[in-house]
Each structure stands twice: as structure tokens, then as C-alpha cells.
Amino acid sequence: MLRYLLSRLMTFLPTFFGVTLISFSFIRLLPGDPIVVMAGERGVSPERYQELVRQFGFDQPIWKQYLDYLGGVIQGDLGQSFVTKKPVWDEFFALFPATLELSICAMVFAVLLGLPAGVIAAVNRGKLFDRALMSSALVGYSMPIFWWALLLIIVFSGWLGWTPVSGRISLMYYFENPTGFMLWDALMSGQKGALGSAIQHLILPTIVLGTIPLAVIARQTRSAMLEVLSEDYIRTARAKGLSPLRINGLHALRNALIPVITVIGLMVGTLLAGAILTETIFSWPGIGKWMVDSIFRRDYPVVQGGLLLIAVMVMIVNLTVDVLYGLINPKIRKR
């Protein structure tokens, strides 16, 4: 197992350097000069401009800039934001809990609804529930996420007034030494209504972010289940006189989970992409919103560092998925 983990970690290295190279070059390909953007409407004098160019190292050849950057990354230094002058590392981890909390909620939402829905659809193949579910999954998958968000805001925040429009918690509440996980902070603070407020703020972003994963998981579960249900060992399970719940929920689902877990792992990348839109719409102070803001500010270190950290997160999730395979499917564990 340890050797397997190490060999998997080795394959991370090329990906890791690839991401640094891509993020480094792409942000520089964007038109717009970070110094000009920073200066804003007041402008900047030519002497000051040259000084800043030297200060940020933009006078160096581009390959040297990259090597300098890479050297820093290897030592764990992602640089400082041009705008806030704070280390990228600190900014990321200050904002990451917000994104993580939202992503976990969205994933839990998608898995809790998607798995049973897919199983029920597969067991009742061709019947009304199956058709309804598959049509709505197609709609959910194809729908532009920002439009869906706005629609939900209009109905639930505008017309019904059930949920707040944006933010993570009502302004009434303030926490000492927050962990950044709002549900946890609200619960621990013991302030009356804080947890309720945090949950209320979470509902719509969770639904919006979880919709695409939900649709994908439901569809994948259904098709994996259909395949498994025609297997011989399902007939054996039925011949043993097991209940349908046990057959579908244990014997079939356990086998169907393997492709589903793959999809869930892949969805994590999609989730982070979706978080950028969702966080922007709901003014959710997470890394998605942070990344969008820094792209507009041409804040090179933040964009580079943020992309790299997100890529590392996705790689860690993929590794976790690989380990999970072995736990679910003993055939893979053997190798």
C-alpha cells in the first residue's frame, strides 16, 4: 500500500510542474499591465513605473522570472499579492475554509440525493420516476449555473423571502478566533440563532453548486446499477431469498459504486470551477471569488499560487479516490 501511494505521488510531479508553467504563462498572456492596473485612474509616473518594474522583476527575461518563481514554490514561498502585499499562502488559507465548507455541503447534497435517486431509477427502469429523474438530470446538467442561481434567488429570496441573497452569515454575529468554517464557528459560539443563520445562508449556494454533481451522480449511479443488476451474482442474491433492499442497496450498489466514485472524484474539479461562479453570485468570500478578483487585478502571484493550490487539492482528491477503489473493490487491492 505504501509503495502504491509513493508511486502515485511520483506521478504528481510532472502535473505539479505543468500547472506552475501553465498558470505562469497564461496570466502573462492576458493583455493588461499589473502596474497600470494597480495604479488605477491616477496613473503612474514613468520613473515610478520603471522602479516598480525592477521591484517586481519584470525587467528580467521571462525564463528567469519563471525559474525564480519555481525556486520560491519549491521552498514553499508562493510570493506576495501585488495588491494586498500579504503572502498568497496566508490569503489562500484564510479564504479556503469558506470554499471547502461550501464544496463539502454541495457534494454531500449531491451524493445524498444522487445515489438513492440513481438506485431507485435503475430498479424502476422505464417507469415514471426513472423518466422524470433522467429528464431533470439532463436539464440540471445542461443548465447554465449562474442562471439557475439567479432563478433561485428570485424565487426563494425575492418572492418568498425564505433565504438571504448573499454572504455567509447575518451581520449581527461576530466570532472570536474563527476557524473559517461558519457552521462550526456558529455552533461553537453558542450565540442564539447563529447556526440557523449560517445554514440559511448556505442553502442556496449549496443547491446551485451541487446541481451539476447531483445530475451527474444520479445518471452515473443509474447506469452503473443497470449494468450490475443484470449480473449473475444478483441472481444468486435473489435466489438466496434476500430482500430487494439488501440486494439493491448492498449487493448491487457496492459494485456500482466503483464508477460512481470515479465520477465523484472528477466532479471535485468541476466543483471548484463552479465555485468561482457560485461564489461570485452569492458574494461568498471563498477562493473562487478571490481568484476572479485577482485575475481582474492582474495579481500574478495570487493567480499563479491559487491555481497551483487548487490543482494540488484536485490531485489529493484523485489520490483519495484511488485509495477508496481498493477499499470498495478487493480485486484492485490485490495488485
Added chain:
Amino acid sequence: MALLEIRNLSVDFATSSGQFRAVDSVDVTVDKGDILAIVGESGSGKSVSMLAMMGLLPWTATVTADAMLFDGQDLRALSPRQRRRIIGKDMAMIFQEPISSLNPCFTVGFQIKEALRIHLGLDSRARHRRAVELFEMVGIPAPEERLKAYPHQLSGGMNQRVMIAMAIACNPKLLIADEPTTALDVTIQAQILDLLTGLQRDTGMALILITHDMGVVAETARRVQVQYAGQKVEEQPVIDLFERPHHPYTAALLAALPERATSKHLPTIPGVVPGQFDRPQGCLFSPRCQFADERCRTVAPLPQGPQAGLARCHYPLNLSAEAEA
């Protein structure tokens, strides 16, 4: 009273091109402790009739029967829940492909103990004891370790032993073995057949052996029922059947056995079992039968009397002198 009595069983499948009759008015009777072999080519409805009785067919199948009695209970009248209390306990089944018939995600121990818990309600320790005992009964060496193995870690023959242990776990009154040796090596085939007949003798359960191998029939069965294209075409005790087959199809099957071949080339039956679209009008076997005449091609024969082995034939073969008269 017979342990199992099925009268006039028919199974229709709804297919995209219309109804297909896979089993056509078949009767099956098995007494306690009996060994019945059901013989026929692929597509003759052997497995389907047994799966229908177990309630294991997909929803596209329609099952009709005049009677379906098992141990005094009418299987047709049972709710799914009541049926689940019988199958896997009093009536068990093993299948053709042992490796794919076991769930790859669970240890064989889990799979065998599952049946013990659900039907017998044994506690964990009693389940383990019984599982070890069952593995010993079916000749699996080192049962304690084998219980922890996954199906892919065992050979085909071992997996079939596991399937058999699982099937006899709750002391069934009837065991249905659906081509249990087809997927196995020849040397293992004999072992598994010996195991099945030995277990049958020791426990006194009834055994239905589904096969297309007349050699297997000769070694194990007491009674034989031959099926063709969904119909039962003949039924006789095994010795009589081998001596005096009455239906031309049975005779042709026996003639195709290597050990009974008289010429250099093994005789074969020309053609294939009729499917959904090429069902003949009269006798279903008439297009392949060397004795068929005009009557066979136009009028479907009804089963003859017991003296002719209930043969579904206008002109049964090998009738004894008194039967001719």
C-alpha cells in the same frame, strides 16, 4: 405427495418483436429424495422453467401454470415476501458460472453467512461454526482461511463448492443445479457431480439437475425429462431412457454420444432449435426429424401415454410389444 408438482407451466417473454414463448406447457414432478435430470439443447427452456418456479425471471416474463406446488404450498399464491422465505432455504439453486455467480465485493464467508442469518437467524458464532462445517462438507480445505477469501482468489471448482455450500446452508428440501459443471474442467466436473450426488444421498434432499450432457445424466440421475424448444418431449427413468428412447429427439441426442457411436463420424442433429420466428406449425422437432412426415409438419402432437415415455410424438420409437398392441 410429491415435493414439487408443476402442471402446464408456460413462460412468455415480452420482446421488442412481440411475445416469445420460452416454456410451453411443461410438467415437472419431483418426489422427496428424487434426482431428476432435465436435458435439452441451449434454448430449450430448461433453466427458464426452473427460474420461473423460483421467481427469478425478469419482469418481462409472464408465468402461467395450472399448478405450482412445493411442499404443499401453492407458489403462485405467495407474496414476494412469503416466497423469499422459501427460496434460498427450502429450495435452493446453483448456477452455471460459479465465479460470476458470487459477488466480487464480498468475501465468500460473508456471502454464506448472510443466508444463515436471514433464514435461520443464527448468531455470529453459530454462523461461523456452521459455515466452517459447510465448507468441510463440500470438501474445501482450510475452511477457516477460505472463509476470508474473495471469489477472485479461488478457482472455478472451489467457487462452485462455495456455491453448493451456500445452497445447502439451510438444509433445503430441493436443490436445483443449473448446468453446475459446464464451466469447469473435465476432472473437476466429475468431482462436483460426485459431491452433489453424495450430498443428496446424505441429506435426502431432492435434486434437479439441468444439463445438456447426456453423460452427466447417465452418471447421476434417476429420472430424465427431455425438453425441446420449450416443450417436454419425453420423460423416463434413466435406465429405460438410455435403453429405449421413444422420442426421435432423445434417440438423436443419445446417438450423438461418443461412447455410443457406431460409425467413424459422430452423428449430429442437423439444424438448430427453432426460435421466435421460425417455429414450425406442427411438431416442433419435425424440421430436424428424420422420421417426420406430412402429419408431423401440420399437426402438433400431444404427449403419448406412460408406456411411450409421455413422448410428444405421433410415431414414438422403440415401443415394446405389449404397448404396440
